[in-house]
Amino acid sequence: MEQREFSGASFYQFLGEGKLMASRCKKCGTLYLPPKPLCTRCYSNEMEWAQMKGKGKLAAFTTIAVAPTLMMEEGYGRDNPYCTGVVELEEGPKISARILGVDAKKPEEIEVGTPLTVEFVERGEGEQKKTFLAFRA
Amino acid sequence: MIKKARKLGRGVAIVGAGMSKFGTFRGMSGRDLVVEAFKEMRASVDKGFDPNDIEALYVGNLSSDLFEGQAHTAPIIADWLGMIPKPATRIEDACASSGVALREGIIAIASGLYDIVLVAGVEKMTDLPTERVTDTLAAAADAIYELPAGFTFPGLYAAIATAHMKKYGTKIEHFMKVAIKNHDNGALNPKAQFNSSIRDIMASRMKKAEERGQPVPAWRDEMDFLNDPQANPIIAWPMRLFDCSPITDGAACILLAAEEIAKNFTDNPIYIIGAGQASDVALHQREDLTSITAAKVAAQQAYEMAGVKPQDIQIAEVHDCFTIAEIVATEDLGFFNPGEAPKAVEDGIMARDGAKPINTSGGLKSKGHPVGASGAGQVVEIWSQMRGEAGARQVRGKDITLALTHNVGATGGTCVVHIYERR
Numbered sequence: 027m028e029q030r031e032f033s034g035a036s037f038y039q040f041l042g043e044g045k046l047m048a049s050r051c052k053k054c055g056t057l058y059l060p061p062k063p064l065c066t067r068c069y070s071n072e073m074e075w076a077q078m079k080g081k082g083k084l085a086a087f088t089t090i091a092v093a094p095t096l097m098m099e100e101g102y103g104r105d106n107p108y109c110t111g112v113v114e115l116e117e118g119p120k121i122s123a124r125i126l127g128v129d130a131k132k133p134e135e136i137e138v139g140t141p142l143t144v145e146f147v148e149r150g151e152g153e154q155k156k157t158f159l160a161f162r163a
Numbered sequence: 164m165i166k167k168a169r170k171l172g173r174g175v176a177i178v179g180a181g182m183s184k185f186g187t188f189r190g191m192s193g194r195d196l197v198v199e200a201f202k203e204m205r206a207s208v209d210k211g212f213d214p215n216d217i218e219a220l221y222v223g224n225l226s227s228d229l230f231e232g233q234a235h236t237a238p239i240i241a242d243w244l245g246m247i248p249k250p251a252t253r254i255e256d257a258c259a260s261s262g263v264a265l266r267e268g269i270i271a272i273a274s275g276l277y278d279i280v281l282v283a284g285v286e287k288m289t290d291l292p293t294e295r296v297t298d299t300l301a302a303a304a305d306a307i308y309e310l311p312a313g314f315t316f317p318g319l320y321a322a323i324a325t326a327h328m329k330k331y332g333t334k335i336e337h338f339m340k341v342a343i344k345n346h347d348n349g350a351l352n353p354k355a356q357f358n359s360s361i362r363d364i365m366a367s368r369m370k371k372a373e374e375r376g377q378p379v380p381a382w383r384d385e386m387d388f389l390n391d392p393q394a395n396p397i398i399a400w401p402m403r404l405f406d407c408s409p410i411t412d413g414a415a416c417i418l419l420a421a422e423e424i425a426k427n428f429t430d431n432p433i434y435i436i437g438a439g440q441a442s443d444v445a446l447h448q449r450e451d452l453t454s455i456t457a458a459k460v461a462a463q464q465a466y467e468m469a470g471v472k473p474q475d476i477q478i479a480e481v482h483d484c485f486t487i488a489e490i491v492a493t494e495d496l497g498f499f500n501p502g503e504a505p506k507a508v509e510d511g512i513m514a515r516d517g518a519k520p521i522n523t524s525g526g527l528k529s530k531g532h533p534v535g536a537s538g539a540g541q542v543v544e545i546w547s548q549m550r551g552e553a554g555a556r557q558v559r560g561k562d563i564t565l566a567l568t569h570n571v572g573a574t575g576g577t578c579v580v581h582i583y584e585r586r
Binding site: 033037060072085086087088089091092093094096097098102104107108110112113119120121122123124129133138139145158159 | 285293294295297298301305307308309310311312315317319321322323324325326328329386396397398399400401402409446447448449452458
């Protein structure tokens with residue numbers, strides 16, 4: 027795996043390439059998602075990138091009606107709620123992500139434990155293009 | 164790892180406490196609110212004191228920068244209180260800012276550096292439109308990994324709620340009962356932003372509809388009202404409007420003194436016998452999403468220092484920024500076993516006349532949540548209750564000698580716990 031800084035910028039760059047990447051300590055094997063540049067377990071500086079399979083399950087969620095600016099700009103809000111949650115990956119770590127393929131207007135029907143598969147949501151054009159992490163039920 | 168029993172270098176006592184009214188105050192800036200709290204604190208010092216004797220100021224504040232366009236707020240507040248050139252320090256730990264400011268004040272006196280310290284907490288939130296307040300508060304989450312997922316603060320606590328519901332079978336009705344209880348308390352607190360019970364609110368809505376010639380809603384009871392999506396809309400499911408603390412302006416001030424001089428100020432000081440603070444990772448990095456580890460660790464430190472157990476605590480003000488947060492808090496503090504707080508709410512144990520009164524002030528839910536002032540505001544309630552000065556909401560039938568405050572930053576990235584004793 028190529029050497030990129032173990033940073034948020036690299037994490038999002040990888041998402042843009044369709045990869046969900048964690049960092050792993052070469053010495054003790056601890057996996058970090060979000061990726062950390064330093065192993066805070068054994069304090070080794072020797073880290074490597076590790077690609078996640080992108081399979082997991084829903085650990086906790088919410089459907090949001092009062093949206094932040096970021097989501098309002100995408101057309102979400104009171105009449106168009108969206109689902110977001112914490113996803114537990116097969117590899118162990120958890121991560122915050124948008125949850126697709128569920129009906130955000132029927133939150134009672136969304137279940138913790140639902141199996142999920144990673145998806146990469148692209149917003150904006152050209153220089154403005156950003157990729158967000160999502161999982162689909 | 165080095166483990167040691169922590170203790171204060173010398174005793175510290177609260178000798179005065181006061182707060183501004185919590186609410187929406189157009190035309191008042193953060194510094195004005197602190198002055199209001201200071202005046203009440205000064206009046207609360209039984210034997211009086213010379214403000215010139217204060218040696219240092221610690222101010223808890225989350226974001227005067229974004230809320231008021233004012234960074235570096237501590238020296239300005241010091242000036243407005245006549246404290247120049249004394250050292251003034253701002254503490255930012257999200258909504259735990261003034262709980263941590265209190266801790267820093269305690270540590271400063273315990274170290275021997277100062278004898279008299281002023282702790283303040285302040286937030287002026289209502290100058291911004293709601294959306295920008297939401298964004299400003301959200302900035303206390305992980306901006307790189309939580310916010311791009313679309314999380315808001317109500318959303319993060321809502322996620323904790325779904326995990327709690329799944330693991331323990333907690334129901335939405337349990338959350339609603341927390342809101343009803345805290346509004347019942349807030350109705351008796353003249354400083355509260357929502358100085359009204361849910362029943363009062365229902366009655367006033369019905370009256371308004373009648374006056375306007377609109378169909379008058381017929382809610383059977385409080386639960387029926389809270390289940391009405393028109394009256395109580397979803398903010399971030401399962402958190403609805405009445406599960407969320409409001410956007411609030413407010414300030415609180417606490418005067419601390421070294422134990423050996425406390426009686427110069429009052430014959431009835433409140434001693435701080437336990438103090439704990441801990442940190443935690445972002446929500447998604449936690450092993451267990453149904454509790455806040457920082458709260459458990461901070462509580463453990465405070466109990467150990469004080470030499471008391473959770474069951475010894477007679478009353479507590481806990482950080483109920485959302486109704487689920489009060490459930491999680493009372494479990495983390497060891498008042499109830501994990502998963503058993505919902506039943507305790509249902510059984511009225513946390514009510515003012517219950518076995519373990521929680522948030523007699525109305526909590527952040529009803530009293531209001533000026534984020535940087537909330538931790539100090541909790542202490543004002545404990546001060547009043549322990550001295551028997553809480554008026555209509557005074558806990559009856561208990562001689563309160565042991566109390567606790569629990570103040571959380573964001574989703575538990577910071578938690579600070581203090582234990583108080585009246586001798």
